Amino acid sequence: MSEARVFNPRFIGGIAAAGIAAFAAFVLLIAFGGSLATGNDGRAHPLSNSAVGFSGLVRLVNSRNETALVRRRDELYSEDLLVVPLTERTDAQQVTTLRESRRELPTLFILPKWQVIPDPDRRTWVRYVGAGGEAGGLGPGFRVRLARGPSRARAEGHGPLAGIAPPVPAHAQTVTSENLRPLLTTGDGRILIGQVTGSPHYVIADPDLLNNHGIANRQRAWAGVRMLEELNGPAGESIDFDLTLSGFGAGEGRNLLRLMLEPPFLAMTLALIAAAFLAGFHGLSRFGPQRPEERAIAFGKAALVENSAGLIRQARRETRLGSAYVDLIRQEAARITAAPRGLTGEALDEYLDRFSAPRAPRFSELAARLHLSRDRDGLVSAARALASWKEELIR
Secondary structure: OOOOOOOOHHHHHHHHHHHHHHHHHHHHHHHHHHHHOOOOOOOOOOOOOOOOOOHHHHHHHHOOOOEEEEOEHHHOOOOOEEEEEOOOOOOHHHHHHHHHHOOOOOEEEEOOOEEEEEOOOOOOOEEEEEEOOOOOOOOOOOOOEEEEEOOOOEOEEOHHHOOOOOEOOOOEEEEEOOOEEEEEEOOOOOEEEEEEOOOOEEEEOOHHHOOOOHHHOHHHHHHHHHHHHHHOOOOOOOEEEEOOOOOOOOEOOOOHHHHHOOOOOHHHHHHHHHHHHHHHHHHHOOOOOOOOOOOOOOOHHHHHHHHHHHHHHHHOOHHHHHHHHHHHHHHHHHHHHOOOOOOOHHHHHHHHHOOOOOOOOOHHHHHHHHHOOOOHHHHHHHHHHHHHHHHHHHO
8 A cells, every 4th residue: 555645745846936936036126126127117217118218219329339227326426428317206306416426427417398197008108198397306506497389490509519400309398597508409599408507417408309209200319329429428438327316226235135146246145045955955855764763761671770870860979879889899799709608898808809910909999999989970980990890800
C-alpha cells in the first residue's frame, strides 16, 4: 500500500513560489518607488504619450543626441541642458529651489497651455477642456503675462536660435516680461522663447513647439531638436529631461534596499539569495536514515543510573560519594584476590597494598585521596586513579 499524502507537493510548491514572487515584488516597490512607474498617464511630462506629453521629443532627441531622464535630486547638477515641463499644479517653491540650484547651468522651462482631462474611452489619451491659466510656476520675482492669438506665419529666431524658423502653432501662446531676452518670436515680435536676463535659463511660452501634438509637424519637430541643441551649454554632453517636478522622482538619495539591488552590491545580494536557496534545498533533503525518536524516560538500568546521578548532581552531593566508591572497590578487590574472611578495615587495606605494582600508588593511598576530595574535579580524578588500580589488579 502506498503512503498516503496529506498535501500535494506541487500545490505546496506553487504556494511557496507565489509567496516568494509576491515578496520580491513588494521589496522592489519599497526600494524603487515611483521610479518603476511608466508615467503614461496623459499628463504633460517626458514619459507621457498623450498630446500634451513629451515622450515623442525624448525619442526624437535621442536619435541624434544622448538623453537622460532625471529622477533624483542629486542628478540635477550636471552641466547638460535640463528640460523642465511645468503645469498649473507645479509647486512654485520647488521651481524656485530648482532655479537656485541650477543658477549657472542651462535650464529650459516649458510653460503650460492646455487644460485636459483623461479620456474615459481611450487609456493614456486626453480630452481638451480649455486653455491654461496664468503661469506662476517660475517662482517669485519672475512674473509673466500670457497672450494668445491665431497665427499662421513662421517664427523668427534670434541670438543662438538665429536661422531657426519653425511654423508657429495655431493659437500661439506668448509671454511678456522685462526679465526676458527674445530668442524666438512671432512675426509681430511676441516672444515664444526667451532667455532670463543674466542666467542660462530659458522659457518656452508655447509647449506646442515641443509636445507630442506639436512635433507631429515634421518641420516643427526638427526645429525643436535644433533649438535644444543650440541652447545646450558648451560643456553639455547630453540633453536631460526632468521628472522630479512631475512626481516621478526617486527621492533625495538611495535607501538601503535600493542600494542592495543596484551595482556594485547587487552581486552580494544575489550571492546571499543563492545561499538561502541552497540552505532551503538542503533542508528539504534527508541525508542518511531517519533517526528514531527517543523516549523522554528510557527503560532499564541505564535510565535508573542516569536519573539517580541527575538527582545527586542537582543536590550537589557528588563529593560525599567518595567513601561509598572506596568501599565498593575494596569489596571487589577482596573478592578478586580471595582475601581471608576475617580481614576488615586497615588490615584489609594493607593486604590489598601487596597487589600494587612497584613504584605505583598503593590502594590505601588512593582510598585516602578519594576520602579527602572536596570538589567535583578532584573526586573524578581520584576515582579514575582507583579504577585504574582495579584494572591493573584484574590483569
